[in-house]
Amino acid sequence: MNIRELAKKAKVATATVSRVINGTVPVSEKVTTRVRQAIEELNFFPNTHARALGSGRSRIYGLIISDITNPFFPELVKSFETIAVKHGQEVIVANTDYQPKRMELCVRRMLERKVDGVAIMTSEMEPGLIDMLRKSSIPLVCLDTAVVGKRISNIEVDYTGGVEQALDHLLQLGHRRISFISGPMNLQSSRTRHHAFCQYLQRKNIECKSSMIAEGNHRVDGGRSAMSRLLKLKLPPTAVLTSNDLSAIGAMGAIHEAGLTVPKDISLIGFDDIELSSFIQPPLTTLRASRTEIATRAFMSLFNASEKGEIDGTACRIEATLVVRESTAKVHGSKGSK
Amino acid sequence: MNIRELAKKAKVATATVSRVINGTVPVSEKVTTRVRQAIEELNFFPNTHARALGSGRSRIYGLIISDITNPFFPELVKSFETIAVKHGQEVIVANTDYQPKRMELCVRRMLERKVDGVAIMTSEMEPGLIDMLRKSSIPLVCLDTAVVGKRISNIEVDYTGGVEQALDHLLQLGHRRISFISGPMNLQSSRTRHHAFCQYLQRKNIECKSSMIAEGNHRVDGGRSAMSRLLKLKLPPTAVLTSNDLSAIGAMGAIHEAGLTVPKDISLIGFDDIELSSFIQPPLTTLRASRTEIATRAFMSLFNASEKGEIDGTACRIEATLVVRESTAKVHGSKGSK
DNA sequence: ATGAAAGCGCTAACAC
DNA sequence: GTGTTAGCGCTTTCAT
Numbered sequence: 001m002n003i004r005e006l007a008k009k010a011k012v013a014t015a016t017v018s019r020v021i022n023g024t025v026p027v028s029e030k031v032t033t034r035v036r037q038a039i040e041e042l043n044f045f046p047n048t049h050a051r052a053l054g055s056g057r058s059r060i061y062g063l064i065i066s067d068i069t070n071p072f073f074p075e076l077v078k079s080f081e082t083i084a085v086k087h088g089q090e091v092i093v094a095n096t097d098y099q100p101k102r103m104e105l106c107v108r109r110m111l112e113r114k115v116d117g118v119a120i121m122t123s124e125m126e127p128g129l130i131d132m133l134r135k136s137s138i139p140l141v142c143l144d145t146a147v148v149g150k151r152i153s154n155i156e157v158d159y160t161g162g163v164e165q166a167l168d169h170l171l172q173l174g175h176r177r178i179s180f181i182s183g184p185m186n187l188q189s190s191r192t193r194h195h196a197f198c199q200y201l202q203r204k205n206i207e208c209k210s211s212m213i214a215e216g217n218h219r220v221d222g223g224r225s226a227m228s229r230l231l232k233l234k235l236p237p238t239a240v241l242t243s244n245d246l247s248a249i250g251a252m253g254a255i256h257e258a259g260l261t262v263p264k265d266i267s268l269i270g271f272d273d274i275e276l277s278s279f280i281q282p283p284l285t286t287l288r289a290s291r292t293e294i295a296t297r298a299f300m301s302l303f304n305a306s307e308k309g310e311i312d313g314t315a316c317r318i319e320a321t322l323v324v325r326e327s328t329a330k331v332h333g334s335k336g337s338k
Numbered sequence: 339m340n341i342r343e344l345a346k347k348a349k350v351a352t353a354t355v356s357r358v359i360n361g362t363v364p365v366s367e368k369v370t371t372r373v374r375q376a377i378e379e380l381n382f383f384p385n386t387h388a389r390a391l392g393s394g395r396s397r398i399y400g401l402i403i404s405d406i407t408n409p410f411f412p413e414l415v416k417s418f419e420t421i422a423v424k425h426g427q428e429v430i431v432a433n434t435d436y437q438p439k440r441m442e443l444c445v446r447r448m449l450e451r452k453v454d455g456v457a458i459m460t461s462e463m464e465p466g467l468i469d470m471l472r473k474s475s476i477p478l479v480c481l482d483t484a485v486v487g488k489r490i491s492n493i494e495v496d497y498t499g500g501v502e503q504a505l506d507h508l509l510q511l512g513h514r515r516i517s518f519i520s521g522p523m524n525l526q527s528s529r530t531r532h533h534a535f536c537q538y539l540q541r542k543n544i545e546c547k548s549s550m551i552a553e554g555n556h557r558v559d560g561g562r563s564a565m566s567r568l569l570k571l572k573l574p575p576t577a578v579l580t581s582n583d584l585s586a587i588g589a590m591g592a593i594h595e596a597g598l599t600v601p602k603d604i605s606l607i608g609f610d611d612i613e614l615s616s617f618i619q620p621p622l623t624t625l626r627a628s629r630t631e632i633a634t635r636a637f638m639s640l641f642n643a644s645e646k647g648e649i650d651g652t653a654c655r656i657e658a659t660l661v662v663r664e665s666t667a668k669v670h671g672s673k674g675s676k
Numbered sequence: 677a678t679g680a681a682a683g684c685g686c687t688a689a690c691a692c
Numbered sequence: 693g694t695g696t697t698a699g700c701g702c703t704t705t706c707a708t
Contacts, residue, residue: 002684002685002686003685003686004685004686012694012695013694013695013696014685014686014687014695014696015687015688015694015695015696015697016693016694016695017686018686018687018688019693019694022687024687024688025693025694026693027693027694028693028694031693031694043470043473045446045449045450046450046685046686047391047450047452047684047685047686048387048450048451048452048686049386049387049388049390049391049396049451049452049684049685049686050387050391050684050685050686050687050700051685051686051687052387052686052700053385053387053388053391053684053685053686053687053699053700053701053702054685054686054687054688054699054700055686055687055688055700056687056700058387067416068406068412068415068416069412069413069416069613071409071412073412074406074407074409074411074412075407077406078405078406078407078433081431081432081433082433082435085443085447090430090447090451091430091431092428092429092430093419093429093431094419095416095419095420097420105423108383109423109428111383112383112384112385112386113386113387113428114385114386114387132381135381220617249617253617256619275407276614276617279558279587279591279614279618280617280618280619281594281618281619340700340701340702341701341702342701342702350678350679351678351679351680352679352680352701352702352703353678353679353680353681353703353704353705354677354678354679355702356702356703356704357677357678357703360703362703362704363677363678364677365677365678366677366678369677369678384701384702385700385701385702386702387700387701387702388684388700388701388702388703389701389702389703390684390702391683391684391685391686391700391701391702391703392683392684392701392702392703392704393684393702393703393704394684394703
């Protein structure tokens with residue numbers, strides 16, 4: 001079944017069928033209905049590969065993420081897909097799995113599929129790979145990592161503002177010995193959050209000892225072992241801020257394991273507000289940056305570039321807001337301290 | 339950049355380039371290296387749309403799921419994608435979002451992309467839509483829902499065996515008043531689990547009152563409200579089996595809200611073993627069917643059909659195993675009962 | 677082993 | 693408003 005057979009059946013030229021399907025040029029009502037009817041009867045579906053080849057546009061966007069099993073991503077992917085389909089675009093999702101080999105493969109796949117744009121929603125992408133994409137003049141949008149330019153946009157999550165809210169909250173609760181469990185320090189986004197943490201403490205004249213910082217890996221196990229290390233300190237923290245929720249959940253496990261309680265003994269704040277965070281015991285206080293908004297912004301910047309011919313990339317900032325639940329409380333033992 | 343320019347650069351015919359890339363026919367070593375070098379230098383990526391058009395095979399599989407934000411799916415998707423990429427195939431993921439409109443759209447997208455096969459990993463697909471796919475002779479594989487036939491395979495999770503293990507465990511712990519929180523009863527897979535539950539209780543000569551069955555929706559809120567209803571019973575259950583983990587987590591919330599404790603007052607068993615289940619307090623006892631295995635089997639049955647020309651579909655069964663954690667314990671108040 | 681050329685199913689430019 | 697036709701970039705006969 002192809003457009004030629006269909007054209008024959010509807011007694012029109014193939015071009016006319018194409019016009020009816022795409023609505024590019026007005027077609028008389030009589031012909032239109034005849035074509036539509038033929039489409040119905042023959043159960044015709046236009047071949048997107050031929051379409052892509054003929055038009056030079058694939059109507060596919062690539063969405064590169066680290067790992068779909070990281071709970072941060074599913075909602076992002078879903079929102080992106082929903083808005084894409086609404087705009088008649090397809091989405092190819094590619095997981096880098098944090099592996100350089102896979103990243104290269106991801107980029108290659110995008111290039112081969114001749115995607116109309118790529119949203120790089122992982123911070124671990126090699127600059128060299130991004131350059132490959134840019135050389136092909138493919139519109140790009142990055143999360144936190146890009147410098148805006150021709151056909152490249154950036155979405156920036158306001159970590160600094162988020163960290164400030166979190167720390168204000170803890171300071172108000174009387175905490176002064178506050179730890180930070182970071183992500184892998186080779187990631188830009190991890191360093192940003194870490195930096196914001198230290199900066200703000202210093203601004204408040206609170207010492208920010210390096211012993212109070214523990215490196216995690218943005219996963220549960222890393223949060224757990226980072227917290228274990230912090231608990232071994234002579235003067236362990238009374239509150240802990242983590243670089244993401246998964247780390248916080250791991251930290252919570254370590255705290256419980258040590259026979260301590262959240263938030264009675266130690267207050268805990270996460271980052272991301274993954275769905276799970278509201279279900280654990282106690283529900284986690286955390287910072288949220290709307291993933292739906294990130295997805296929408298990412299999509300729109302690609303759409304504007306590939307469909308509306310917008311050349312200049314845009315920068316946009318997504319606010320982070322503190323969601324207070326039950327993992328934070330007033331500092332314990334005010335009596336005990338000197 | 340296209341194959342013609344490349345051929346000119348390497349001083350060969352386009353067909354030869356194609357041969358080198360695909361390895362379809364032996365090419366002399368001299369020519370091969372010349373072509374490879376040209377590919378390197380020109381940074382050439384074959385256009386998959388042209389490839390699909392020329393060869394009639396898209397090298398894409400469709401993967402239809404209900405909702406990527408349902409924690410059951412990410413691991414399945416990831417495993418499927420990993421094995422697909424390993425075999426040189428691409429994957430298009432489509433969420434039905436439980437909406438008939440979206441399901442139809444999903445199927446249409448698959449048809450338009452001329453996918454080489456579709457894995458339907460949601461039980462809510464309309465038979466009519468499956469027929470559309472079948473009419474196009476596209477290899478199919480379903481989860482629990484299909485009758486095996488030409489180009490259609492089925493993967494069956496052994497719910498019955500799983501439910502038996504779960505109930506044996508509860509019976510051993512002394513429970514006799516056991517409830518079931520089902521999924522939406524319009525789903526085949528929900529009914530299967532429900533049926534297995536009743537059957538097994540009857541076999542053990544334990545009454546299975548309909549008041550002890552509550553319908554959920556496979557999500558947290560449904561589990562919560564189903565449990566609330568069960569708690570209002572004159573004689574509430576001492577143990578509850580749920581149709582999936584999300585329901586169990588909701589149920590756990592309702593139990594805590596009622597001032598009761600899991601597992602002291604009520605034992606709870608889930609189904610799926612989503613990652614989250616091991617992190618909540620208390621860690622959930624649950625039934626696991628390997629999602630990696632499901633994905634691998636699904637992929638292989640499509641691959642065998644589309645690449646090896648296997649016409650007959652296959653049936654396979656995935657075992658469910660009980661993972662005992664801390665949400666189940668001996669029945670309380672053996673003293674209290676008559 | 678390699679080249680020449682005819683499609684694959686569509687879009688778009690051009691004619692009328 | 694509609695038809696004709698030349699590509700789009702590959703794969704795949706068919707020659708040689």
